[in-house]
Amino acid sequence: MSALGALEAAAGSGGTALFRPLSAEDGEQRPAEIESLCMNCYRNGVTRLLLTRIPFFKEIIVSSFACNSCSWSNTEIQSAGRIQEQGVCYSLAVTSRQDMDREVVKTECATARIPELDFEIPAFTQKGVLTTIEGIIDRALAGLEQDQPLRRETDEEVARKIEEFIRRLRQLKELHSPFTFILDDPSGNSFVENPHAPRKDEALVVTHYRRSPQQAAMLGLEGEEVAEKAADPAEELRNEVLQFNTNCPECNAPASTNMKLVQIPHFKEVIIMATACDSCGHRTNEVKSGGAIEPQGTRITLRITDPSDMTRDILKSETCSVEIPELEFELGMGALGGKFTTLEGLLKDIRELVERNPFTLGDSSAPSKAEKLQEFVGRLQEVIEGRRNVHFIMDDPAGNSYLQNVYAPEEDPELRVERYERSFDQNEELGLNDMKTEGYETPAR
Structure with a gap:
């Protein structure tokens, strides 16, 4: 037994x-x-x-x-108890002999500090002790003095500095000046005596705090912390990349799709999906809105005046159309799918979409049509390189597209965002005309 x-x-x-x-x-x-x-x-x-x-x-x-x-x-x-729900930090202003005699429980995972002396006893460097403030200083003095004779023989400069530190530590022990004693224990099981208990001790400040993931790992509580996070499904989705099996759209071989929930500053949450095929190397990425369809449509107009505009973040939903009036260009809803990229990245995708089509610039294209499209590609390249100023317009009836305001939260002088009421045809295209979510009754049986 x-x-x-x-x-x-x-x-x-x-x-x-x-x-x-x-x-x-x-x-x-x-x-x-x-x-x-x-x-x-x-x-x-x-x-x-x-x-x-x-x-x-x-x-x-x-x-x-x-x-x-x-x-x-x-x-x-x-x-004799378990690790507490929160960590604890004691801060004591030591001003008298009675303060030096206070009982202290210091567990092995606690850190003791004296800021005035830049002195610290790190966690897990000593066993847990039941002692006093004076006792902790005595243990520190004994540890420092233990190897001093050897240091004086091998490294006189280090020995001299440690001797000076020991002298200052002895002065603190003799209370030549007041000092602060701090005991920080993430397990919550350390203790500094309050001689006035149950009344409040004005010289002692006790602070309880939530452990950081690093402190929880140090105490062997990783599983417990993960369990707490997993209790909130939305928080788990935000911090985790989900993966599910699918088939490659090009070669139909088994592939995997990664999905991540991302918060776009000054906008909303979106879902980014990326598929990579190990067989044929095909890669696709798509963005979908993480929220509902907005009450109003959104029309975003950016006047491109500087090459730095190409670095603006852009979210183009699958319901968004793109227009560049100066180039007489319009990209309809559904083309290119949902994209979360930069303005430069989207314009390059548009260029590749035109160049990739064999019926526009390939051998099957008409010479006159191919010449016009080549001219368009050249003018689009000038926009990408910042040599041509144009207006870039995004029109999203669902209100789920976004173009970064580099002056946020202030207004951007080159960016205009308009809200408008959707037409009947736009609601029909979004499937909203036949959708009824309130004011209906369940038919009687």
């Missing part, structure tokens, strides 16, 4: 509490003793376990090991 099990059995038979308040006057509280291996000389020593409760805090397990063979000893504490 383990020591904890033995103590539980003893407490059950005697009718006493397993965890009793920590008190110097309690002579009946006896630790359990267990014979255990000494990790210094590998002979048997004795480990003593004491289960106790710190007033206004929680239950802890104090363990102490001593070896009679080599005189090696070690003490540490462990929390």
Whole structure:
């Protein structure tokens, strides 16, 4: 039977509490003793376990090991409870001798700092201890002084700097000046005594906070954090790339499509879908609106005056038409599908759409028609290169297209966004005329 099990059995038979308040006057509280291996000389020593409760805090397990063979000893504490829902940070203004005597529970995952001295004891560099503020400083002094004789022989400059730091640390211990002691524990199981409890301690500030993903990983809680995030399906979609199997539209071989929900600043959420085929190398991408059809249509007009306009982000939905009046060009709804790219990227896609068609610029095209289209491609290339100023117009009856305002949230002098009421034909094309979502009744049976 383990020591904890033995103590539980003893407490059950005697009718006493397993965890009793920590008190110097309690002579009946006896630790359990267990014979255990000494990790210094590998002979048997004795480990003593004491289960106790710190007033206004929680239950802890104090363990102490001593070896009679080599005189090696070690003490540490462990929390008897689970990791808390939130981390905790204690900030104490140390101004008196009484403050130095305050009890401190420092777990192994806690970080202790003294900002005035730029001094820090990082997490997981020491075992958990039940001590005082003075005791923590004494342990730090002992650790720094331990290898000083060797440092003086090997690196006198480093030894001199550490000696100076030890002198300043001793001055803090003797309270030559007030200082701040900070104890930060992401597990929430560390503690600094409030001698005025249950009243508020003006010198002690206790802050509870939500652990960061890095702190949760450090405590081994990655699974718990993921479970919390998975509780919100919308948040999970925003942070995850979904993948599903499909067939390549070119060679019909099995392929995969990636889908991601993206928030466009000053606009709305969209769904980006990308398909890549390993067999033939075909790649496609498409964008769909993540929201509903807007109450009004949107007409966006941009006057292209500078090459930097080509870098503007653009979202063209599948219901959006594109027009460039100066080039007598119009791209109807459904052409090119949904796109989330830059203005330059969309204009290049339009150019490729014209050049790829064998009936326009190929061997099957009429010479007069091919000449006009070649002229159009050349003028479009001038727009892409910033050598021709034109008006770029996007007309989306569904209101789900977007062109970046580089001055946001201020108005863009070259960009005009107009809202308009859709016509009957536009509503018919969007399937809205026969759609009724309110004011209807379920027929009686």
